[in-house]
Amino acid sequence: MTAIITRNNDPKSVGTKGSQTYLYSWSTTNGVRPTILLELLEATYYLNKVDISKKIQKEKWYLEHNANGKIPTLAWIEADGSITYVNESAAILLFLAEKLDKKNEFSFKIGSLEYYEDIEWLFFVLSGLGPNKSNWKYFSTLPVKNDSAIKKYRDELLRNLGVVNTRLQRNGTGYLVGKHIGLADIALYPWIRKEQLPGLEKEIEQFPYVKKWIKSFDDNANVQKGYSVFKQ
Amino acid sequence: MTAIITRNNDPKSVGTKGSQTYLYSWSTTNGVRPTILLELLEATYYLNKVDISKKIQKEKWYLEHNANGKIPTLAWIEADGSITYVNESAAILLFLAEKLDKKNEFSFKIGSLEYYEDIEWLFFVLSGLGPNKSNWKYFSTLPVKNDSAIKKYRDELLRNLGVVNTRLQRNGTGYLVGKHIGLADIALYPWIRKEQLPGLEKEIEQFPYVKKWIKSFDDNANVQKGYSVFKQ
Structure with a gap:
């Protein structure tokens, strides 16, 4: 298992050494897409489990980055510590593939x-x-x-x-x-x-x-x- | 208007000088997406109107290229005469943008x-x-x-x-x-x-x-x- 479970909602809390994958998700059909890709890649990533039964995804701090109030959301931490947020599970897959699947083992060369x-x-x-x-x-x-x-x-x-x-x-x-x-x-x-x-x-x-x-x-x-x- | 209306179902019928855009579509919410992009680009393209009320999109020849039996379908004719088929209106938008919107007037630089x-x-x-x-x-x-x-x-x-x-x-x-x-x-x-x-x-x-x-x-x-x- 390559996930590091985190309960701190601020992605910056995990440190900013190099670029880091920080994922807000839950075990739904949409929510497992990025974790499946990350596990196939055997990547190390931070996982913040957002319990949707408790409506955490509708809390104000979450809606700041995802106005739709859904999981998953990716917080991609750049090497300089800045953060790029990506929503929608399929868009997250495409983004993660570009960043982490350089050999196109589970994706295809962009533009092909x-x-x-x-x-x-x-x-x-x-x-x-x-x-x-x-x-x-x-x-x-x-x-x-x-x-x-x-x-x-x-x-x-x-x-x-x-x-x-x-x-x-x-x-x-x-x-x-x-x-x-x-x-x-x-x-x-x-x-x-x-x-x-x-x-x-x-x-x-x-x-x-x-x-x-x-x-x-x-x-x-x-x-x-x-x-x-x-x-x- | 930059569309050339064609009623010949074979994209090769339109000639193969340079690369050509040949679109099977109809005036539905999904069907107008590519025509809006093509008109914004003021591109020249062939349009084969597939009358969905007559179930033309469920005919065998159409299903060969689109097993889902839906419009729109893009037949992108390469300069060498070979044809690339792309389905799903949003995927067609991304594909056409790469081919025709080189200045990213209606799209964004790939990977940005x-x-x-x-x-x-x-x-x-x-x-x-x-x-x-x-x-x-x-x-x-x-x-x-x-x-x-x-x-x-x-x-x-x-x-x-x-x-x-x-x-x-x-x-x-x-x-x-x-x-x-x-x-x-x-x-x-x-x-x-x-x-x-x-x-x-x-x-x-x-x-x-x-x-x-x-x-x-x-x-x-x-x-x-x-x-x-x-x-x-």
């Missing part, structure tokens, strides 16, 4: 075709599959069920999973883009791993490429560290 | 802090405000109204507009990022201009920075050309 493909699939996950998944869950867990809304989002989620299956089949490498794990894979996994799709076990069988892809992430020890770091 | 801020707000628009707006509209126009769903998405849309208002106030330039129109502004405008927010006129008054921002886009002739090109 694969770089744009990775961004294309990031948007597909964040603006398409993700919101449908969230809405399916929302309507499925309401005390008063709304069957037509549940069906709408369930159908669209399954259609999106079919799109991912087609993409994985066409790319043929076991990943969404190129020949290795990319940022879009990291963005997708938290939303479609088993515990996130209760009752869809049979439907997943229709998507053998997706099923195999999920297993490869289930079996990746560093990916799983991205989750377990929140239990420290 | 403003580049990441632009990406951050692109994700906010595409994964936050946009889906809430779509869902508010969906539930508002159902024959059988679902008041709690309408309220959920309306409240979240208004909260998101408040976040945009705070951002515009803090940035202080009249734009989401930096000192000029950026890709996130282009992505946001189609979803919150007047005709898109019926019945929220009074609520918009609470957000003076958003109101002023919308007006500046309403008054921008090139932005409006991004819409009128679909009427050709």
Whole structure:
């Protein structure tokens, strides 16, 4: 484990020797994206666990850096001690990849075709599959069920999973883009791993490429560290 | 107007002298993003209007390049005649900006802090405000109204507009990022201009920075050309 848990809300408290990664996050589908990338990179980083059940992300000091009041937020501490804040989990992935993944092990060279493909699939996950998944869950867990809304989002989620299956089949490498794990894979996994799709076990069988892809992430020890770091 | 309307579905039909922009799109909130950017740049481009009411985007030839069956899709024709396909409207904006906006008039230098801020707000628009707006509209126009769903998405849309208002106030330039129109502004405008927010006129008054921002886009002739090109 390469995370250093911190409970001091001021990133400067961790010291300013060289550039440092200081992350405000929590163990949600959005919140684990940067920790998965950081653990894959075996990077050393500071993690400030922002308990969203206590609405810490809506406190005034937090809203100063993230008017949307959401986790995660990255405070990137420059070598000179100045701080750059980056919000939105996928934007954080792109920023961290540039700073820390110099060999493009989990990302792609900026400006390359694969770089744009990775961004294309990031948007597909964040603006398409993700919101449908969230809405399916929302309507499925309401005390008063709304069957037509549940069906709408369930159908669209399954259609999106079919799109991912087609993409994985066409790319043929076991990943969404190129020949290795990319940022879009990291963005997708938290939303479609088993515990996130209760009752869809049979439907997943229709998507053998997706099923195999999920297993490869289930079996990746560093990916799983991205989750377990929140239990420290 | 700098668009050349084409009805030939094969991008190679337009000739391969130099690199060429060939766009499959339609006049939806997602579909006008690239045309707004291209008109702002006063670029020459080929536009193939894909009538989504006729489900052309679900035809087999289209799905070969866009398994998600959505518009817009960019077919970027390289100088050697080869073609690069890019999907997802925000990814298309980033790609086109690199190819055509060399002076960063409507985008930001790749890798700069403003580049990441632009990406951050692109994700906010595409994964936050946009889906809430779509869902508010969906539930508002159902024959059988679902008041709690309408309220959920309306409240979240208004909260998101408040976040945009705070951002515009803090940035202080009249734009989401930096000192000029950026890709996130282009992505946001189609979803919150007047005709898109019926019945929220009074609520918009609470957000003076958003109101002023919308007006500046309403008054921008090139932005409006991004819409009128679909009427050709």
